[in-house]
Amino acid sequence: MQTDSPFNRLATTPAEAVTLEIDGQPFIAREGDSVAAALLAAGAVPSRTTPVSASPRAPYCMMGVCFECLVEVDGLANVQGCMVQVIEGMKVRCQSGARELTEGDFHEAV
Amino acid sequence: MSVRNHASRNETDVAIIGGGLVGMSLAYGLLRQGKRVTVFDEGDQALRASRGNFGLVWVQGKGDTCPEYAQLSRLSAHLWPELAASLQQDTGIDIELQQRGGLYVCLDQQSLQQRAKMLAKMQQDAGGDYPFEVLSVEQAREKEPALGPDIAGATWSPMDGHLNPLLLFRALHQAFELHGGTLINGKPVQHIKPQQTGGFEIQLDNHSLKAGKVILAAGLGNKALAPQLGLHAPVEPNRGQVLITERLKPFISYPTGHVRQTGEGTVQLGDSKEDVGLDTGTTADELGKIAARAIRMYPVLKKVRLIRSWGALRVMTPDGYPIYQQSALYPGAYVVTCHSGVTLGAVHAGPLVDWLLGRDIDISLEAFSADRFPF
Ligand SMILES: Cc1cc2nc3c(=O)[nH]c(=O)nc-3n(C[C@H](O)[C@H](O)[C@H](O)COP(=O)(O)OP(=O)(O)OC[C@H]3O[C@@H](n4cnc5c(N)ncnc54)[C@H](O)[C@@H]3O)c2cc1C
Ligand code: FES
Numbered sequence: 166m167q168t169d170s171p172f173n174r175l176a177t178t179p180a181e182a183v184t185l186e187i188d189g190q191p192f193i194a195r196e197g198d199s200v201a202a203a204l205l206a207a208g209a210v211p212s213r214t215t216p217v218s219a220s221p222r223a224p225y226c227m228m229g230v231c232f233e234c235l236v237e238v239d240g241l242a243n244v245q246g247c248m249v250q251v252i253e254g255m256k257v258r259c260q261s262g263a264r265e266l267t268e269g270d271f272h273e274a275v
Numbered sequence: 276m277s278v279r280n281h282a283s284r285n286e287t288d289v290a291i292i293g294g295g296l297v298g299m300s301l302a303y304g305l306l307r308q309g310k311r312v313t314v315f316d317e318g319d320q321a322l323r324a325s326r327g328n329f330g331l332v333w334v335q336g337k338g339d340t341c342p343e344y345a346q347l348s349r350l351s352a353h354l355w356p357e358l359a360a361s362l363q364q365d366t367g368i369d370i371e372l373q374q375r376g377g378l379y380v381c382l383d384q385q386s387l388q389q390r391a392k393m394l395a396k397m398q399q400d401a402g403g404d405y406p407f408e409v410l411s412v413e414q415a416r417e418k419e420p421a422l423g424p425d426i427a428g429a430t431w432s433p434m435d436g437h438l439n440p441l442l443l444f445r446a447l448h449q450a451f452e453l454h455g456g457t458l459i460n461g462k463p464v465q466h467i468k469p470q471q472t473g474g475f476e477i478q479l480d481n482h483s484l485k486a487g488k489v490i491l492a493a494g495l496g497n498k499a500l501a502p503q504l505g506l507h508a509p510v511e512p513n514r515g516q517v518l519i520t521e522r523l524k525p526f527i528s529y530p531t532g533h534v535r536q537t538g539e540g541t542v543q544l545g546d547s548k549e550d551v552g553l554d555t556g557t558t559a560d561e562l563g564k565i566a567a568r569a570i571r572m573y574p575v576l577k578k579v580r581l582i583r584s585w586g587a588l589r590v591m592t593p594d595g596y597p598i599y600q601q602s603a604l605y606p607g608a609y610v611v612t613c614h615s616g617v618t619l620g621a622v623h624a625g626p627l628v629d630w631l632l633g634r635d636i637d638i639s640l641e642a643f644s645a646d647r648f649p650f
Contacts, residue, residue: 216522216540232582243521243580263522263540266575 170208185255194251201227201234201246209259212236212246216263236260287313287457289631290477290486292464292500293493295325296440296616297623299447301492304628306454307361313484314451315477316460322495322553325616327517327587329545330440330537331530332372332618335379335407335432339393342400343642344596347622350638352434354621359438365453368446370438371538377435378410378419378531380426380572387427394430407432421526423574429531437530439538440617459484463496467503469605475504488607490631494590495553497598497612505604507645510612512553512588516561517545518569519583520576527573534569534576542576544569548589555586589614592648599627599643610645 174195181196187209194203201224204212211221213235224234227247234246239256242264246257289305291298294316302312334352338345352374359372381387391409398405408414408431415429416422422429451458459479467489468476475489489504491497497508522540533546546568547561562584570576590612592598597613609631613619626636 216524263524265524266526266578 170206172205172208174206183251183253183255185251185253185257187257188259196251198251199227199247200236200238200244200249200251200255200257203251204234204236204246204257211259213260214262219262285483286485287311288486289313289488289490290315290475290484291490291492292467292477293491293496294448294458294460295323295492295494296328296444296447296620297325297494297611297613298490298492299325299444299451300616300620300623301490301611301628301631302451302456303362303447303454304624305631306451306456307624308628308632310632311455311457312451313457313459313486315464315479316458317463317496318461321463322512322555322588324494324587324590325440325444327515327555327585328440328617329515329517329543330437330443330535330617331377331532332374332436332438333377333532333615334434334618335377335430336390336393336397337615337618338596339397341594341596341642342397343639345397345401345405347597347638348615348618349434350626351619351622352436354625355436355438358621358624362443362446362450365450366446368442368449370443370446372436372438373530373538374434374436376431376433376529377437378415378429378431378529380415380422380429380531380533382426382568382571384427387430390430394432406434419527419529421573421575423572425571425574431529435530437535438617443617443620464493464500467500467608469504469608473607475605475608488609488631491608491610492612494612495588497590497610501610504608505602506600506608506610507648507650508592508598508610508612509645509648510590510592510598512551513591513614514547514549514551514554514586514588515545516547516549516557516565516586517543517584518562518565518581519543521580521582523579526575531572533565534572541582542569542579544576553588555588557584557586590616594647597643598645599630599640600645 183194192207210223222233225231229248236246237258238244288310289312291314294314305312334348337348394407410429475486477484501508520542527536536542600610602608629636
């Protein structure tokens with residue numbers, strides 16, 4: 166789902182293609198991309214709504230500080246998308262509100 | 276030094292030293308009574324329990340060796356809804372006050388039995404009017420399904436509750452400004468001079484303020500300030516470390532002394548009591564113990580990520596009870612300090628303000644005189 170993202174990739178060293186799913190749609194990211202970078206490249210923003218005010222958000226600091234990039238990765242919610250690299254077949258979902266505790270596995274998994 | 280509101284004033288009815296929860300609760304009450312109030316506070320390096328606490332409005336077990344303190348805590352819990360509503364009306368801030376009861380989870384039979392005995396004694400002292408229940412593991416898990424099987428039980432009281440202490444702090448400061456209070460912060464006050472004609476003079480840099488009354492509400496800073504006003508405030512620091520988890524959909528219904536879920540979804544864990552002087556740091560050892568105990572109480576927490584931790588210093592008197600004292604040498608000078616400034620906030624903004632203004636109040640504060648501590 167390469168949509169009209171406001172982000173353009175610069176020409177850099179070629180990297181392998183990595184196919185992941187964003188909200189059920191296939192997207193071809195590059196090896197070494199973070200999940201947050203892939204979300205931005207795919208134009209898949211806003212990527213979450215906040216638990217407190219339900220306002221829409223998207224990745225922001227890209228370095229693990231702001232927690233704006235929280236998404237569901239392979240069934241586990243509240244994953245910081247900027248701190249995880251894409252892998253083939255990964256399933257990413259935009260997140261609405263807070264994590265539900267009954268779902269998902271231990272966070273050590275990612 | 277920075278001054279907010281009415282910087283040109285050099286005279287005030289009441290000067291409060293310390294802009295923590297205690298000072299700001301008193302200030303809010305005084306402003307609501309139409310008094311002019313100036314608060315002095317330090318800068319960001321200050322030791323500030325008010326920015327690091329657990330947010331409990333707690334009653335059960337408080338004052339087991341001091342019935343007056345038990346009554347005071349309960350009175351404050353009773354007055355909290357009115358204060359929360361008043362703050363919300365003034366500032367629009369909902370401080371997330373919830374008073375649906377609280378659990379105290381015990382991990383071994385011995386501590387459960389000790390607690391049950393203590394609460395029964397308190398109930399007796401209160402003439403029977405002190406609601407609580409002792410819950411078996413099954414009963415506790417029925418009330419709070421997130422609790423695990425590896426506990427001994429819990430005590431329950433409908434008197435307990437909690438709030439968001441950071442929102443409370445912000446609401447108090449915002450309401451203070453709205454009501455025209457003056458805040459002078461950035462530097463510690465060092466000298467307070469009683470005037471021969473009554474009243475006090477506070478000097479900070481080249482700013483001088485005359486105040487009809489002065490209240491020491493400076494937390495750990497009270498100890499050094501008190502003697503110059505003929506007062507006595509033997510307070511010592513006691514550190515507590517706190518952990519915060521990621522935000523989660525609500526799964527805990529009642530606060531406990533060790534774990535609570537905030538209105539915004541994070542879970543706050545913490546209960547250490549450490550005698551480490553003025554060190555506000557954290558230690559892996561203590562944080563590990565807090566997390567392990569919390570997981571034993573709520574096994575599902577094992578799946579949860581921690582995102583923040585901190586250490587903060589409690590303001591403790593030798594017996595743990597408050598000091599409410601007027602200076603005999605310099606009438607109009609007071610010490611107000613306690614170690615449960617959240618719980619007692621509503622008493623501070625209400626009856627204590629009447630006491631400071633010399634009015635008759637229904638409660639006796641004699642038990643809280645600093646004369647009980649040797650000089
Ligand atoms: C880990 C922890 C958990 C807690 N949990 C709870 C709880 O669940 N429920 C509860 O009721 N209470 C709790 N408390 C206690 C509560 O936080 C304190 O009772 C309350 O914050 C004390 O407020 P204070 O205004 O007296 O002190 P502080 O917050 O320490 O404020 C004192 C202020 O005085 C200022 N000051 C000091 N010296 C000077 C000076 N010379 N000149 C000018 N300003 C000065 C400082 O800058 C500071 O801002 C907890 C405390 C800790 C540490
Ligand atoms: S974008 Fe800020 S933490 Fe991920």
